């Protein structure tokens with residue numbers, strides 16, 4: 216059984232290891248000069264590879280996420296931990312987020328590469344596959360010539376995060392095999408907003424709650440908001456971005472409401488504000504604002520509310536101060552776009568899961584398997600996308616090798632021993 220895997224990212228490497236462990240003869244074909252390049256950029260170079268707080272229904276989106284729990288039950292977070300520990304990689308958990316102990320993504324890549332080497336997986340780099348064809352065997356065409364294999368795994372990822380992706384991508388290859396692909400849109404990315412005041416807010420990082428309004432639905436996240444000269448960013452915004460992406464593509468109106476003081480319950484807010492006004496009586500309103508909020512935010516909000524910098528906290532200004540803080544708790548902004556795919560961490564959309572069986576084999580193209588980000592599955596920030604790459608890579612690799620002679624012999628041996 217000769218298996219060709221197109222793409223040596225997280226999912227392709229895992230697929231190669233799973234298939235080679237089953238006894239298949241595996242070749243990894245990678246378009247870049249180096250394997251696992253994107254892996255090195257993950258988690259700001261620290262590689263957040265999975266998460267102990269895991270719920271497939273909550274953490275993943277796509278058109279058919281009901282099927283995900285089946286794959287995660289075969290190879291989930293526990294199996295990922297055991298897998299890397301068996302390769303000698305020491306992991307740590309930061310509030311559930313799993314990283315290599317060294318906090319270096321290179322350590323994850325090294326451990327995968329070591330196992331690929333041990334299993335004698337052939338690696339061909341600088342080898343972009345431009346065409347795929349199924350005759351008796353699969354034929355893959357590249358600048359380095361044509362390769363033929365019994366089975367193929369497409370693990371090409373997406374162009375998310377890539378400044379200049381080389382065409383064709385894996386979706387073009389999937390298209391050559393007649394597979395249905397949902398439109399690819401940016402996810403885990405920043406949102407661009409119309410308001411001019413963002414220019415003055417660039418560089419601010421603060422706790423906030425963001426309510427994203429799409430038609431009559433509201434999606435909420437709380438966390439560290441990053442303000443840029445064009446809009447909003449940071450993990451809570453990334454988590455919401457796929458909903459904005461989908462709605463904008465659908466020509467729907469998208470807006471967001473920012474609460475810069477999310478930890479103060481609405482019920483006790485009034486009393487707290489009254490107390491603060493008493494403390495700051497006779498002092499500049501700006502000072503009172505800066506006791507709770509970043510200075511740039513205070514200046515911008517004061518401008519929006521028509522309060523001059525030198526105005527003081529006094530009984531006559533009480534209503535305007537309340538209005539100022541009301542704006543701080545519910546600043547409405549209009550979202551007109553997401554950042555493009557090249558500035559996103561993942562893409563949403565991809566090859567429809569309905570094209571695949573439970574082994575991630577293409578139903579209409581026997582012998583063809585797919586895994587990783589190419590599929591119509593996108594996870595939240597927090598290690599969920601790499602977990603999907605490992606889960607799907609393992610599933611596809613193991614299944615593709617299922618027909619290998621050695622695997623058959625092993626199964627047979629086990630059956631006869633039993």
Ligand SMILES: Cc1cc2nc3c(=O)[nH]c(=O)nc-3n(C[C@H](O)[C@H](O)[C@H](O)COP(=O)(O)OP(=O)(O)OC[C@H]3O[C@@H](n4cnc5c(N)ncnc54)[C@H](O)[C@@H]3O)c2cc1C
Pocket residue numbers: 221222223224225226227244245246247250251252253254256257258259262263264265342343344345370371372373375376377383384385559560561586587588589597598599600601602604
């Ligand atoms: C900046 C950034 C940070 C991220 N941080 C995290 C994180 O901390 N945690 C997390 O879970 N996820 C993170 N992600 C997402 C995660 O990296 C991806 O979901 C994951 O790498 C997908 O794995 P993959 O194997 O499907 O695709 P990739 O890792 O993209 O690998 C695909 C490979 O296929 C190759 N290829 C493509 N087309 C061809 C072709 N035609 N011929 C040959 N080779 C081809 C590509 O060169 C590439 O090496 C991050 C993403 C980015 C961009």
